[in-house]
Amino acid sequence: MTAVTSTAPEPTATNPEVVYDVKDVTLRFGGVTSLNKVSLQMHRGEILAVIGPNGAGKTSLFNSLTGVYTPQEGSIMLAARKGDELTSILHDPRFYGARKSTATHLINRHGVARTFQNIRLFPALTALENIKVGVETRQKSGPVSAMLGMPWQRREERESTERAYELLRFVGLTARANDLAGALAYGEQRRLEIARALGTEPGVILLDEPAAGTNPAEKRELAELIRRINVEDNVSVLLIEHDMKLVMSIAHRLVVLNFGEKIAEGKPADIQRNPAVIAAYLGTTNDEPEAATTAQPEPNTTDLDSGPAAEGDES
Amino acid sequence: MRNSGLFNDHVKRLLGCLAGGVVLALMVGNQEGVQRDFGYAFRAAIFSPRLVVFLGFGLALFVAITYWSRISPYFVRPGARPLAAGAAAVVASYGLLHWTDSNQVTGGKLGALSSAVSGTDGISSFTRTFFGSVVPGTPWLLLVVVVALGVVSLVLRLPVLAWLAAGLGLLVGVWGYIAQSAVSDYLKTADHSTGAQVAILGYAAIASGCFVIARSQTDQADTVGFIERVFGWRPGFPLAVLGTAVGLVALLTATWFSPADRNPHLSGMTNLFSGEGLSAISSAYLSWLVWVIFVVALALAFAATYLSRQAFSWASIVIGLGAVVLTLTTMHEFSSIGGKSGFDGANGPWQNIGAGPWMLCGAFTMFAGAGWIALRQGRRVDPAAPTVVAKAGSNLNQVLIIVVLAGALFYPPTATQFWQTVIVAEIGIYVLLAIGLNVVVGWAGLLDLGFIAFYAIGSYTTAYLTGTLPIKPPDWLHLTPLAAIPFAIVICLLAGLALGAPTLRLRGDYLAIVTLGFGEIIRIVAVNADKVTNGPKGAFGIPQPVIHLGPIHIQWGQSALQFWYLLLVLIGVTVLLFNRLEHSRLGRAWAAIREDEVAAQATGINTTRVKLLAFAIGASTSGVAGVFFASQIGYINPDNFLLNNSILVVAYVVFGGMGSLPGAIAGAATLTWLPEFLKDQVPAEDRQMWIGAVILLMMIFRPAGLIPAKRRAAELSGFDGVKSAETVAVPAGEGM
Known part of the structure; x- marks a missing residue:
């Protein structure tokens, strides 16, 4: 049921560089197939949106891309920053932690930052400190130099504060630098989470429903922010979003998932006209027998703590 | 059952409070009964007349909770909390702390000391009156009077009464302190007790509360704002004030050396050590130099904090620390002489030293600390945050750090073994x-x-x-x-x-x-x-x-x-x-x-x-x-x-x-x-x-x-x- 596989390149680039190359990824939780042979390519510098009804496997895809879940089949190749070589994140020691599975923090270090569907800040740290945590994962000084107050440690500390203020300015939260993250308004928390992700100097940023729970004005600001991240910072953006207006206005390309399978891929204008997409969103009378019988709704994968694969993957 | 919810709540609360009173009655006092008869303690508490007192506590608590909405407006008025805290401190010092270490007084608490003192003729009547030779229970009576005056002035907003309470409170505190030191002079033992000190601090808190009551007519105390204003006004200034108070106590009333049967204050030290071979600087220190240094250090600390000039800060730090060293060397010297004489089995330096010189060291540390805080304050710039800096509530913290440090350094030597x-x-x-x-x-x-x-x-x-x-x-x-x-x-x-x-x-x-x-x-x-x-x-x-x-x-x-x-x-x-x-x-x-x-x-x-x-x-x-x-x-x-x-x-x-x-x-x-x-x-x-x-x-x-x-x-x-x-x-x- 490959309805449309439009491979329209990003408007400006002629021969796009690949950031994520996902081939035939299948992810199962016991008998439930969450992702079924999903393939997609993400190009450098584009805003790629993943859409689909609830339970379509969008967040599972995100978690697979960031190493939280390890898919049973398929391959995921990553070259997050410009000049990186495409490397498999599933079977490469560079992404292994102490234990033989893909380590989330190593993926982050190779240039993939993400935000969460249900905001996951560090609520008892201030906004500034939240961002500094992100910035400082790129620093080297250890506990001993911190205890002794070595000059290089002080320099790094200063740099991280400066960078964090820059990022606060970028997302428009300078005035709230010293407020606890948990005390910020919802929309501000969303922006702070994005700033924290940007602090880790990513080549790709994965935004999981950044507009959820925000009002129209905030949505417009958010769309503007995503564009600026994309253009000014040269960061490729992979976006999960339910708000069609937002998605259609900023995404260069879209991938549509339904019941764990990719049903369409293409430019916003094409997707809007795609019959399979319309069917998935509005329902059909008796079409799509395949999808209705083989795939079932996935378990709740939005909360990472409750996913079965997450249990084994914490370290 | 169609009890109204309110009534129900009241009954439950009353029962809870009374039960709490019974529990307290069981907790206070000796455990009675044996292991095979656990009920004995319970019966003893229940049938004892003192249960009435504890049930009274429970009832008072019930009233306080139930009518809290009527009480609380008074409680948040300016001055109420210092008054309460001071009263609590005085009660603790009267009831819990030692007032003497002498083994002639069993337990060493105020009650035992009072009955011992009021029957002793060798002590001045000024002292004996405080301990209740005229009216039994004078200390408690005085406390009740002072606190009652304060509370009445708070509720009725009578500044005159508040001034009276403040003055009376200070007088009582000082009276108690002097009376206690007179008693410890009479008993001629090295005194490590803290009762009188805590009591005078408590009375000082009561007096300051009454002072605030007299001065302020607002309905809502702004405690945090007040503390911020006090500690933010001139960084380190409170420390200089505290140092002055501690230093004056050390110089005027504290014991400096406690061999055998003498407990001289600073003024008696020269006498005690004349002709004992004390070096020139130490004898100068004990007779007049210490006063000069104290005044200079004090003046520098106030100048440094008030004017926040770096030069004064540095001078304050240097003089303060230098004074500590000088005090320590003098202590070493006179206690060595004491050790040679073999007082109280002393066999070397650092023995039988009273609280005075240690307290003075603490005071000098505080002067130095005041200078240090003033110095830090002048320098605080956060280079990484050019537009916004966090105003840390750090003035108070720094003061506390210095006080804790001074206490940790110089309190333990004055404590008992x-x-x-x-x-x-x-x-x-x-x-x-x-x-x-x-x-x-x-x-x-x-x-x-x-x-x-x-x-x-x-x-x-x-x-x-x-x-x-x-x-x-x-x-x-x-x-x-x-x-x-x-x-x-x-x-x-x-x-x-x-x-x-x-x-x-x-x-x-x-x-x-x-x-x-x-x-x-x-x-x-x-x-x-x-x-x-x-x-x-x-x-x-x-x-x-x-x-x-x-x-x-x-x-x-x-x-x-x-x-x-x-x-x-x-x-x-x-x-x-x-x-x-x-x-x-x-x-x-x-x-x-x-x-x-x-x-x-x-x-x-x-x-x-x-x-x-x-x-x-x-x-x-x-x-x-x-x-x-x-x-x-x-x-x-x-x-x-x-x-x-x-x-x-x-x-x-x-x-x-x-x-x-x-x-x-x-x-x-x-x-x-x-x-x-x-x-x-x-x-x-x-x-x-x-x-x-x-x-x-x-x-x-x-x-x-x-x-x-x-x-x-x-x-x-x-x-x-x-x-x-x-x-x-x-x-x-x-x-x-």
Whole structure:
């Protein structure tokens, strides 16, 4: 049921560089197939949106891309920053932690930052400190130099504060630098989470429903922010979003998932006209027998703590 | 049943309060009955007439809760809280504290002293009147009068009455203080009691409360704002004031030297030592120099804080510290002379010294500290944050740090032998352990119930390296206890890693159980490995620390005080290092994994490494404590390292405020001090019960701990009330 596989390149680039190359990824939780042979390519510098009804496997895809879940089949190749070589994140020691599975923090270090569907800040740290945590994962000084107050440690500390203020300015939260993250308004928390992700100097940023729970004005600001991240910072953006207006206005390309399978891929204008997409969103009378019988709704994968694969993957 | 909800609530509350009164009646006093008759204590309490008193407490509590909405407006008026706090302090000093150490007075508390004094003719009537020779119970009566005047003036808003109460309060406080020192002069014993001091402080608080009542007519006290204004007005100024007060007490009323039957004040010292071969500078110091230095240091401290000129600050620091050194040398000199004369079995310097010179040292430290704060204040610029700086509520903190430091340096010598031992062997060691555990539990959020194991490892490492275990170290590795510290640190670090590596994928309760098991394993190995650890008999004769460095020879072991200063250095260094660590990259990473491990991982934090570091750093602190313990006590066995101790350390950290360095220190200090303090107050077998009650009340009314961590406070109290002074952003120009 490959309805449309439009491979329209990003408007400006002629021969796009690949950031994520996902081939035939299948992810199962016991008998439930969450992702079924999903393939997609993400190009450098584009805003790629993943859409689909609830339970379509969008967040599972995100978690697979960031190493939280390890898919049973398929391959995921990553070259997050410009000049990186495409490397498999599933079977490469560079992404292994102490234990033989893909380590989330190593993926982050190779240039993939993400935000969460249900905001996951560090609520008892201030906004500034939240961002500094992100910035400082790129620093080297250890506990001993911190205890002794070595000059290089002080320099790094200063740099991280400066960078964090820059990022606060970028997302428009300078005035709230010293407020606890948990005390910020919802929309501000969303922006702070994005700033924290940007602090880790990513080549790709994965935004999981950044507009959820925000009002129209905030949505417009958010769309503007995503564009600026994309253009000014040269960061490729992979976006999960339910708000069609937002998605259609900023995404260069879209991938549509339904019941764990990719049903369409293409430019916003094409997707809007795609019959399979319309069917998935509005329902059909008796079409799509395949999808209705083989795939079932996935378990709740939005909360990472409750996913079965997450249990084994914490370290 | 169609009771109205309100009525129902009232009945329940009344029953609850009365039941509380019965429980209190059971708790106060000796435990009665035998183990086979548990009901005896209950019956005794129920049928005893004193139950009426406790039921009265319950009733009063019921009334207070029920009509709280009518009482509370008065309670938040300006001056009410200092009044209440002062009254509580005075009540505590009257009821709980010692007023004399003389063994002629049984118990040494105010009641016993009063009845002893009022019947003694050799004491002036001025003094005897205070202790109730004319009207029995005079101290209590005076307190009631002063507080009643204050309360009436508060409720009716009568400034005249408030002035009266303030004046009367001060007079009573001073009267009590003078009366007590007259009595201790009469009894001619070295006096370590704190009752009169606390009472005068309490009366000072009452007087200041009444002063505020007289001056302010607003309905709502702005306590936080007031404290900020006071401490923000001229940084360090309050410290200079405090130093002046302490210094004046030291110079005028405190005992300076207490050999045999004399307790001279400063004024009597010249007389006592004339012709005893005191050096010129010391005799000058005792007769007039000390006053000159005091006035100069005082003037410099006030000038430095008021004008905030760097030159004055530096001068204040130099003069203050110089004065401390000079005071110490003088003390050394006159106490050596006293030692040669062999007063009270003294055989060397530093014996029989009164509280006066130590207090004066504290005062000079405070002057120097005032200069230091003024100096810091002038320099505070945050280069990284050009537009906004956080206005830390740090003035108050700095003042507190100086006061605590001065207390830690100069209070222990004035305490009794018993308390000196307690300060070292209980308070100091557990403070160090709590600081270590705070890293693991408070900062990284990993519950460790086997923490004492690392303490044991540190102790046994010392025993091994000093050659007191059945297995001997190679000759080149035979070390003194101080040299064993680095080894203990490394070994505990490795032990921390060894425990951490396999268990850190566990979370919460599971981790706690595994660490608990680890603690028990270490203890049981210590018990059973006879050939290595000498089993339950333990290691004997662990030598005491020595330093031989060129001309410097220091041999510990004569008194608990020596160990205290060694421990103070260890604690000070640890606090300094850990304070930096908390505000470093690693400290934030710990907070991050504690708050949300998944997010921390996604942000690029290597959670395994960060957790292991927490375990290793906490463990090595504990190892240092172990080295100290082993070499101080000289004898260790597995019974020193029970599960109970692990749990106590966790309780100290939680009580103090998880994740807060000052909290861990305060928590450990309070909860180790409390049982020793309670020895005087309640029967021995009741102590644990009262400690439990204190912890219970604490967790109900102040769940975040004594000194909550800024980062933690938000988690417990929600985020509505957290926009405190600490986090208010102000423009850089005003950030002073």
